Amino acid sequence: MTSVASGVARKKKFTLSAILIRISSLLIIGVAVYWLGLNLTKDPHQFAQVTINGLNNGLLYALIALGYTLVYGIIELINFAHGDLFMLTSVFSFAILTELFGAQGPSAKNYALLLLVLLMTMAFGAFLNVSIERLAYRRLRNAPKLAPLITAVGISFVLQWIGLRWVGSVPVNVNTVLPSGKYEIAGVEIAYKTFAIFLVTVPVLILLAYVVDKTKRGRAMRATAQDKDASRLMGIDVNQTITFTFAIAGAAAGTAGIMWAQTIGTVSYNLGFQLGLIAFTSAVLGGVGNLYGAVLGGLIIGLIQAYNDGLAIGPGQRWSQTMVFTILILLMVYRPGGLLGETAQEKV
């Protein structure tokens, strides 16, 4: 509401603060480019290696970020529990694939099981997300904004507790079914796991984009996001559409969950909080509500984090989280609309 009220009064006027913001943002980008350039010239081989690692994580972030973006786009709720939903799916995949089916180490049978459990995990994530929406968020759809946000925080705690009960308080190592070898191009190693992530996530992303862009359901989703009342008048079942959105978001988180467990190799109950925030930052970076933005944001954040952690000249891993949060805050200050989004304005 503030942006509307003040946006009308000061339109296209070069105030001192506007100039300051412009200059300081250019400065920040300049420093970042200089830092990357410095590292690239110093050790291009390591730079390429780190880039591959970054893309690897970035794809997983993108899948989680999609959940934030879809849900925010349709009911304007920052689904705080989404990171923990992702955590629970990774725990679920571990419990089913590794413990129940006993699929450990690469073999043709285990690959088939991986695909089967992938579908199961997606279904689990979708089911969980839909139930959360049914039980908690739906009743609060018309409440003041503070209420659903606090509810989401509460749900996130409950999910964390379930995760804590399921796998215990220490991270558990997953004996992955993916082969551990590497493929080498010009001295840059690409792990087979990275290929697996590409093989799974890229089709899922394309499928999601197809559903939202081309199908009738997707059109209903976009209409509901714009105006619920008008959509209702046009004969769209708004509740069903929102449920569908939560299901898709949950399935995407499920995909990310199983791939995380299989490629990173650990599951832990407090994974969701960190990753949720990273993914949310990705969603905001790309522009909340924009599907492609979430993917772009996820990749960029993955890269930035990898550069921060892995490059010779850089802050190093202990500042990794701080880096992501700093980006989040800078984004909020300079470009709350994100890279592909419009300027954020509250609906009045």
Add this chain to the structure above:
Amino acid sequence: MSNNSAAAHTLATSNRKWAIGFTSVVSIIFLLNVFILPNSNTQVQRFFNAWFSLTSMAEIMIWVLMALGLNIIVGYAGLLDLGYVAFWALGGYVAGWLMSPFLSNFQINFFGNAREGFEFGIHFHVFFVLILGGVFTAIWGVIIGGPTLRLKSDYLALVTLGFGEIIPQFMLNGSDIGGLNVTNGAQGIGGLDEINLFGYVIGTFAMPEKFLMVSLLAGGMIFFSIRLRDGRLGRAWLAIREDELAASMMGVPLWRTKFSSYAIGAVGGGVGGVAFAILVGGVYADRFNFVISIIILAMVVLGGMGNVWGVVVGAAVLSWINSIGLVQVGELINNTFGTKFNFPSYQFLLFGLLLVLMMLFRREGFIPEARIRMVMNEDKTADEEKLSDETKIGHH
């Protein structure tokens, strides 16, 4: 007698009443622990130590202080802050820097009470440390709030959360900032100075005196919370909370008012941080995590956003449950029914469910403020329908 003076009279007595009540509760706890308990039999002593230890009472006062600070941001001004723990950390480190031998490159003594042999470092009097802690966090409140208060409410929550993560992480990694040891990293800063109040020295383990001190601070915060709410600024906050657009139309400067709520609310966290550091005799970075922010938020929400007494009760109850209640009640249940539940391990579930159930069934809190109840149970669609009804009448 005219109505006017009668109203003034009730206001004055109601203001006095809480002060009397608060003072008597504090003095009962104090006298009980100083005079009665040491002279009573061991069974009584054991009961009080297990269920109502003085340390936990002092901690309750600090939680009250902080919950009231957050209440100014969330309850009065209606801005969600998910990173309040940052202010606690900042206040704690102010105490760590200004009251200990830690910054050994300096040797400053400003009415301080340095231990013998540890005269290096900075030693301020606790009075100034409290003030400086408040000022320092207020400045940080301005830094955090300044650029972000123009954002949408849920974006603001995320930015505060970001700061709530960055600042403790900075403290945790701050043992080597460009070669400088700023925060002593994970080890934290221990060995805070003993307090010297006009010649009367309060030792590190002098809990009754420390309890009185934090109670005084909490009482002050209650006083300021009530006075602020009833004042011009407080009414502006409430107006913004209820309807930003309407408030701005009525001439309430939105940004400035939000800004002040943020800065003033931060002071509660800062002073609480200083007090907690004094209570435990040091400041340790690994204590400051997201769960703390959520617990403080739960205190405000549970008690009743915006209602000072609701928040005080919410803070007292949750703090007690957290530090003692969950363990003791759990033990009691296990002993009576022969079960073997590990009750403290249900803490996450308890807090999560509490937040969810409160939001679903009693959004206004257990001791609600009348206006919050109206706002929280308002249905947006009902408003819109009313609006369309009115326009329909207009067309006829």
